[in-house]
Amino acid sequence: xxxxSIYKKIKTYKGxxxxxxxxxxxxxxxxxxxxxxxxxxxxxxxxxxxLITPEKGEIHVKGVCWLDTHKKINWKPQQRRxxxxxxxxxxxxxxxxxxxxxxxxxxxQLIERLLLIGKMESFRQHKPAHLSGGQQQRLAILRxxxxxxxxxxxxxxxxxxxxxLREALIIELKIILKEFRTTTIIVSHHLQETAGFAERTxxxxxxx
Amino acid sequence: xxxxxxxxxxxxxxCTTLILFLxxxxxxxxxxxxxxxxxxxxxxxxxxxxVLPPSVLGFYLLLTFSPNSLLGSWLHTHFNISLVFxxxxxVVASVIYSLPFMVSPVKSALAHLPVxxxxxxxxxxxxxLETFYSIQLPNIKSSLWTATVLTxxxxxxxxxxxxxxxxxxxxxxxxxxxxxxxxxxNNQYHEANLYSLVLFAITFVIVILVFIFNRxxxxxxxx
Numbered sequence: 432x433x434x435x436s437i438y439k440k441i442k443t444y445k446g447x448x449x450x451x452x453x454x455x456x457x458x459x460x461x462x463x464x465x466x467x468x469x470x471x472x473x474x475x476x477x478x479x480x481x482l483i484t485p486e487k488g489e490i491h492v493k494g495v496c497w498l499d500t501h502k503k504i505n506w507k508p509q510q511r512r513x514x515x516x517x518x519x520x521x522x523x524x525x526x527x528x529x530x531x532x533x534x535x536x537x538x539x540q541l542i543e544r545l546l547l548i549g550k551m552e553s554f555r556q557h558k559p560a561h562l563s564g565g566q567q568q569r570l571a572i573l574r575x576x577x578x579x580x581x582x583x584x585x586x587x588x589x590x591x592x593x594x595x596l597r598e599a600l601i602i603e604l605k606i607i608l609k610e611f612r613t614t615t616i617i618v619s620h621h622l623q624e625t626a627g628f629a630e631r632t633x634x635x636x637x638x639x
Numbered sequence: 640x641x642x643x644x645x646x647x648x649x650x651x652x653x654c655t656t657l658i659l660f661l662x663x664x665x666x667x668x669x670x671x672x673x674x675x676x677x678x679x680x681x682x683x684x685x686x687x688x689x690v691l692p693p694s695v696l697g698f699y700l701l702l703t704f705s706p707n708s709l710l711g712s713w714l715h716t717h718f719n720i721s722l723v724f725x726x727x728x729x730v731v732a733s734v735i736y737s738l739p740f741m742v743s744p745v746k747s748a749l750a751h752l753p754v755x756x757x758x759x760x761x762x763x764x765x766x767x768l769e770t771f772y773s774i775q776l777p778n779i780k781s782s783l784w785t786a787t788v789l790t791x792x793x794x795x796x797x798x799x800x801x802x803x804x805x806x807x808x809x810x811x812x813x814x815x816x817x818x819x820x821x822x823x824x825n826n827q828y829h830e831a832n833l834y835s836l837v838l839f840a841i842t843f844v845i846v847i848l849v850f851i852f853n854r855x856x857x858x859x860x861x862x
Contacts, residue, residue, distance in 0.1 A: 477758075480758075480762055481761075481762075482758050482761065482762070507761070508758070508761040508762050509761055509762075509764045509765065509766065510764075511762075512764070513762050514762070515758070515759065515762045517755045517758070517759060518755075519753060519755055521753065521755035521756050521758065521759035523756060523759075523760075523774055523778070524778050525774070525777040525778050525780075534760075534763060534765075534773070535763045574759075574763075575762075578762075578763060578764075
């Protein structure tokens, strides 16, 4: 179980507002996160990953405290083992597909398995600039999975995939997520995009 | 034509570029991160050599390093170092004078890298140092080339600061640009022309090399 209770002030073009989230994510569950543009979805995900620190909040993962602003506990992103698929993919232009996965893990068997799942075996020596949008998105997902993450965060990670590819990837991802017992949160504006993947939903809205 | 001034210029440019590569890149990284008023003031000070007349900078460096000054006498007493009219003094002055040429392009390139690249690396368990060497530096390679070449070429052509702090001691501080001035002053136009041609050729080759190394970069080599 992942329990998060977050309070964060947010500055927007409309003025100041606040992000207040009180949520629980059962271990191994897949939750679709949605909300209007600028509602703070990405901010919330980055707080979970340790990339942003909220004014107040607590995060407990399987009974382990990652964040408690009151007790001044704040694990670094390096300690949290969160696989993060960024909206812009955040692929490293200097690295090949293979090097991306090797940067996340030394487990060669896992690398080969992930390349197979993502149908990327024949692109292992390609750099991101020579991959299509869909291939880049798959690589970002595979790289996050290479960490064997405790928590997988997918920030609009299926948007560049066509229906067939998405459905095939979802089937394989669900198997590996179950095996790794990874809890998953996926941001998606379209319910159809996560059909057959997410089993729970959580809405995020700012409070003024 | 004597080759010593050319050799001295190359040695000065190489020493300055090497030192600035070592101190300029960490400085650029620090400046590229979150802004603060202190950083604005420091960056403004680092940029001053770009706009200040070289003779002004040279004059103040001469006062600062002279044996009568606090710093100059302290260096002389404790380390037996005299930076005025010495090659070491030229190197120190050049490092200060060429600092913005190394720091500005690198800082700008680091600031333009998407933040998510470093964030992705952190989530993969990599430290800030590992991320810097494995992700950030390799992805600003063309800017590193540009900064290195600009620093080298700028130091090679230095005149005002060098003349003020080093004078024109044969074999010690008389670099190529001073030798050209000296030759013209003595009506030796042929010799001045030879020095100028050599400097022109060296600089041209360096710039060509940068264009070749950066030919695949989206930006122009000197952007």
